[in-house]
Amino acid sequence: MGAATSLQSNQLAPTFSPLYQQIKLLITQSLQSGEWKPGELIPSEIELAVRFKVSQGTVRKAIDELSAENVVVRRQGKGTFVATHHEARSQFRFLRLKPDQGDQQYPTSRFIEVRRIRAPSEISRLLDIKTGDSVIFIRRVQSFDNVPTILEELWLPGAIFKGLTAELLNDYKGPMYALFETEFGTHMIRASEQLRAVSADPVSADLLKIDLGTPLLNVERVSYTYGDKPVEYRRGLYLTSSHHYQNELS
Amino acid sequence: MGAATSLQSNQLAPTFSPLYQQIKLLITQSLQSGEWKPGELIPSEIELAVRFKVSQGTVRKAIDELSAENVVVRRQGKGTFVATHHEARSQFRFLRLKPDQGDQQYPTSRFIEVRRIRAPSEISRLLDIKTGDSVIFIRRVQSFDNVPTILEELWLPGAIFKGLTAELLNDYKGPMYALFETEFGTHMIRASEQLRAVSADPVSADLLKIDLGTPLLNVERVSYTYGDKPVEYRRGLYLTSSHHYQNELS
DNA sequence: AAGTGGTCTAGACCACTTT
DNA sequence: AAGTGGTCTAGACCACTTC
Numbered sequence: 195m196g197a198a199t200s201l202q203s204n205q206l207a208p209t210f211s212p213l214y215q216q217i218k219l220l221i222t223q224s225l226q227s228g229e230w231k232p233g234e235l236i237p238s239e240i241e242l243a244v245r246f247k248v249s250q251g252t253v254r255k256a257i258d259e260l261s262a263e264n265v266v267v268r269r270q271g272k273g274t275f276v277a278t279h280h281e282a283r284s285q286f287r288f289l290r291l292k293p294d295q296g297d298q299q300y301p302t303s304r305f306i307e308v309r310r311i312r313a314p315s316e317i318s319r320l321l322d323i324k325t326g327d328s329v330i331f332i333r334r335v336q337s338f339d340n341v342p343t344i345l346e347e348l349w350l351p352g353a354i355f356k357g358l359t360a361e362l363l364n365d366y367k368g369p370m371y372a373l374f375e376t377e378f379g380t381h382m383i384r385a386s387e388q389l390r391a392v393s394a395d396p397v398s399a400d401l402l403k404i405d406l407g408t409p410l411l412n413v414e415r416v417s418y419t420y421g422d423k424p425v426e427y428r429r430g431l432y433l434t435s436s437h438h439y440q441n442e443l444s
Numbered sequence: 445m446g447a448a449t450s451l452q453s454n455q456l457a458p459t460f461s462p463l464y465q466q467i468k469l470l471i472t473q474s475l476q477s478g479e480w481k482p483g484e485l486i487p488s489e490i491e492l493a494v495r496f497k498v499s500q501g502t503v504r505k506a507i508d509e510l511s512a513e514n515v516v517v518r519r520q521g522k523g524t525f526v527a528t529h530h531e532a533r534s535q536f537r538f539l540r541l542k543p544d545q546g547d548q549q550y551p552t553s554r555f556i557e558v559r560r561i562r563a564p565s566e567i568s569r570l571l572d573i574k575t576g577d578s579v580i581f582i583r584r585v586q587s588f589d590n591v592p593t594i595l596e597e598l599w600l601p602g603a604i605f606k607g608l609t610a611e612l613l614n615d616y617k618g619p620m621y622a623l624f625e626t627e628f629g630t631h632m633i634r635a636s637e638q639l640r641a642v643s644a645d646p647v648s649a650d651l652l653k654i655d656l657g658t659p660l661l662n663v664e665r666v667s668y669t670y671g672d673k674p675v676e677y678r679r680g681l682y683l684t685s686s687h688h689y690q691n692e693l694s
Numbered sequence: 695a696a697g698t699g700g701t702c703t704a705g706a707c708c709a710c711t712t713t
Numbered sequence: 714a715a716g717t718g719g720t721c722t723a724g725a726c727c728a729c730t731t732c
Contacts, residue, residue, distance in 0.1 A: 212700080212702090213702070214701075249702065250703090251701095251702065269711090270711080273711095
């Protein structure tokens with residue numbers, strides 16, 4: 195039936211887009227507003243269909259896309275849940291470094307530095323804030339089986355991560371993104387990385403306990419939360435003598 | 445209506461799987477057999493629905509997945525086409541190296557070596573062939589604006605790439621995967637890459653015209669054609685002083 | 695005008711989970 | 714038994730392309 199036609203143009207959004215895209219946006223907005231938090235169950239397809247006055251099939255298509263983007267997780271018989279970094283299945287979503295042999299494991303962190311600074315121009319540009327705005331700077335070393343392997347520096351907007359301290363980081367077991375989610379209500383949904391090969395400088399060599407000039411994989415990342423808002427910039431130096439960065443192309 | 449039930453179990457495949465997955469497999473088999481070649485139009489959804497005796501919606505779901513995997517390309521009003529590497533939109537699908545500034549461009553190739561060899565054990569394992577089987581070995585340097593940037597070695601199963609010569613490679617303009625498609629009927633659908641940082645050895649330094657010990661991004665890749673059959677192994681050394689490897693995480 | 699994929703609806707039944 | 718997502722069907726209309 196042609197009921198769709200009359201709904202599409204004006205009922206849900208000012209500019210035209212398919213109904214399911216409008217529904218997808220509405221769901222994303224509810225996630226962003228915190229109506230449904232990471233790990234929680236969202237309303238069933240039928241409930242959402244009633245709420246948005248569309249058919250279940252249209253809600254389904256919206257959720258299908260959110261599921262493909264790892265924003266939500268569907269579980270047959272149980273319902274649809276907001277994706278969370280507090281879960282085994284999410285542990286390695288943003289950690290592409292894998293051991294050349296053996297099973298992937300999660301590294302332990304040692305925090306070397308946690309400071310508030312003024313955002314340099316390049317950082318402010320990447321985080322979409324003003325130069326000079328408060329930023330939290332973190333430096334840490336991550337180890338696998340007590341072998342230092344990743345030296346990482348992070349820059350986080352001070353306005354969002356107010357109250358982030360070395361104590362909090364040290365006390366926390368598990369992925370940093372899980373902490374960000376619980377303590378600061380900020381869930382990362384995607385990230386963009388740029389990789390290059392560099393040589394270990396004196397500081398890096400010292401912290402990673404390697405020779406000066408050892409080749410390292412330099413990984414720069416900008417992470418985004420709901421609404422494609424950048425909320426983290428990090429630069430990692432990966433020692434790849436017994437690990438590699440795994441990537442699938444399609 | 446419940447007609448689906450009786451169809452699912454036995455009509456199309458011996459073991460149970462959703463109808464649309466069975467349709468997807470049948471379409472993939474037609475692609476693999478060469479019934480529809482890269483760049484060609486496949487039958488419309490309605491025609492396929494009649495042929496497979498299922499509804500258009502079921503065919504649609506099968507094609508949706510193949511489209512998401514970049515196996516086919518849908519074009520509204522025109523039809524569904526078999527993906528091909530002979531196209532602007534596919535040029536950079538398997539080349540993640542981007543200039544730090546400016547637009548991405550396609551590099552020029554200089555072929556240094558093209559030989560038939562016996563597959564070493566490691567290569568044979570990766571290509572799923574027997575050790576000692578005929579393999580074509582290629583070495584080339586790729587340049588952007590006449591600046592040597594990628595040194596690459598490739599191993600290809602001799603049985604598939606019979607007749608691949610230096611002349612053929614040198615005469616060909618455009619991506620190597622386009623040539624493989626046209627000359628050897630082998631279309632790459634996905635690849636798995638492992639990245640690490642290494643130092644330039646004397647040979648690499650000479651060919652890339654860089655200093656000994658310059659850090660390079662080592663990219664090892666296994667590429668697969670229809671049916672997830674491995675048909676190429678390559679190892680590239682990327683100079684990343686003014687380029688980077690771009691990757692999106694989600 | 696005809697054909698293609700894209701969107702939307704409505705309804706049925708299945709597989710899985712919880713009560 | 715009831716509720717959830719997963720699959721399948723049937724039919725309508727829209728947007729786009731070609732004739």
